[in-house]
Amino acid sequence: MLAADAVITVRNPGTGEVLGDVAVTSSGGLRATIAKAQIGQKAMSASAAHERAKILDDIATAIAQEQESLAHLLAQENGKPITQTRGEVAAAIRIFKGLAGEATRIFGRQIPLDAVPGLEKHLAVTIREPLGVVAALVPFNYPVELYAHKAGAALAAGNAVIVQPPARCPLALHRIAEIVAAAAPEHAHQLVNGGVETSQALATADGIAAVSLTGSTRAGKEIARLASGTLKKTLLELGGNDALIVCADADLDKAAEAVVLGRLARGNGQICCAVKRVYVQEQVHDEFVDALLAQTAELTVGDQLDERTDVGPLIAETAASQVEQAVQRLVHDGATLRTKPNRNGAFLDPAVLTDVPTESPAFAEEIFGPVAPVARFRKPEDATRMASESPYGLQAAIWTRDISRAFTMARALDVGGVVINGSTALRAENLPFGGTKDTGGYREGIHDTVADLTTQKTIIVMDAFQ
Structure with a gap:
């Protein structure tokens, strides 16, 4: 049972400062929320496309008016540097604006029945309708941006949405929820707070048509298992272990920069599509490592609210400890740690390891x-x-000046996306984002998600033609 009268205390992961409390949603509160969502769903379903577009555009405008304060709050509770949280809020604004346009582009089809003998005089069309109430389970690493993808797409498609913010950093989403409440029909958008039990309850509850989750593969498998009991649709964007491949003809300084910016200094390394494995061709290995170490040494670790900070605290001290232990396992398996190991609470200095045995279990994690x-x-x-042998298949990057080689390698990689001469830590809201295998198989993006949060209905008009 979900606890009653419990609260989640939100702290700055770097300082431990208490930022606020949110009430945990009880079992009864969750049932009431789902019941209210049915009312909100009817209002959203009855709204015209242009009305939904205006709702989303109004939300984007209102978030933009509070962009700096939201970025500051998100940095405080999440640990990402303020320069990066500004970019995250800006991405959410773009996503809501893009989804406003998508709300007016939900197309059906006319299907030629004269392809079937005897049906030449009949007409068939399809229309797309909302799925129902959507549960959006939002992760801690990019909560505002990924919330926009899920909640915004649900509203654009004419659904109601129940959002579960991340327990460690829910405050920015609570403020955004107030903004959405002022623009959307009553009960069309609601928040519930809690941990694993809340997620599991949403996955099993009647009255919810779909669950959208960004999270670990373990969490995704459990949510899919629970949701199958009521045949909910599941949209799962899960783990990744992205490889960056550096060929001998690559621009080594820029390839090293892609690792630094795409792994060590972006989201404090807590990104599903970050560069998590680096493969370098033997003849340029040492030169590449020298460039990587030199650029890593220039990174500043510190207070996430300081404009000069490149790497802030991880989401919690326990998270930093787990990463530290993973580094130790790599060293135990034969890797060489080329940077000074240093952890102070939730702060962890960026680590570069070489001579990593590709068969190491820690390398596959x-x-x-x-x-x-x-x-x-x-x-x-x-x-x-080697890159494709991973159980994950989110993205990969290839560094080479030979475009034919790049496309040949891209075709051979078992992943959802390939970046040529760039970092895997790339996500544009209008591109399908997701991957193969344990990454979940789903693709999220403003075009794809709106379509996936609708259901298709076929209408046949008999004897429509003479």
């Missing part, structure tokens, strides 16, 4: 922090094979 393990390869086909 998703390490959620600022760690860059580097391994060698001889031939490009060896690198694509």
Whole structure:
């Protein structure tokens, strides 16, 4: 049972300062929320496309008016540097504006029945309708941006949405929820607070048509299992262990920068599509590592509210400890730690490791922090094979000046997206984002998600033609 009268105390992960409390949603409160969502769903379903577009555009405008205060609050509770949380809030604004347009572009089809003998005089069309109430389970690492993808798409498609913010950093989403409440029909958008029990209750509850989750593969499998009991639709964007492959003809300084910015200094390394494995061709290995170490040494670790900070605290001290232990396992398996190991509470200095044995179990894991393990390869086909052997399949990056080689390697990689001469830590809201295997198989993006949060109905008009 979900606790009654319990609260979640939100703290700055770097200082321990208490930022606020949110009430945990009880079992009875969750049932009441779902019941109210049915009312909100009817209002959203009855709204015209242009009305939904205006709701989303109004939300984007209101968030933009509070962009700096929201970025500051998010940095405080999440630990990402303020320069990065500004970018995250800006992305959410773009997503809501993009989804406003998508609300007016939910298309059906006319299907030619004259393809079937005897049906030549009949007409068939399809229309898309809202699924119902959508549960959006939002992770801690990019809560505002990923919330916008899930909640915004649900509203654009004419659904009601129940959002579960991340327990460690819910405050920015609570403020945004107040903004949405002023724009959307009553009960069309609601928040529930809690941990695993709340997520599980949403997955099993009647009255919810779909569950959208960004999180770990373990969490995704459990949510999918629970949701299957009521045949809910599940939209799962799960773990990743993205590889960056550096070929001998690559621009080594820029490739090293892609690792630094795409792993060590972006989201404090807590990104599903961060560069988590680096494969470097033997003949340029040492030169690349020198460049990587030199750039890593220039990073500033510190207070996330300081404009000069590159790497802030991880989401919690326990998270930093887990990353530290993963580094120790890599060293135990034969890797060489090339940077000074240093952890202070939730703060963890970026780590670079070389001589990493590719068969190490720790190398196959998703390490959620600022760690860059580097391994060698001889031939490009060896690198694509090793990169694809991971149980995850989110994204990969290839660094080479040979475009034919790049496309050949891209075709061979078992992943959802390939970035050529860039970092895997790339997500544009209008692109399908997701991957294969344990990454979940789903693709999230403003075009794809709106369509996925609708259901298709076929209407046949008999004898429509003479």
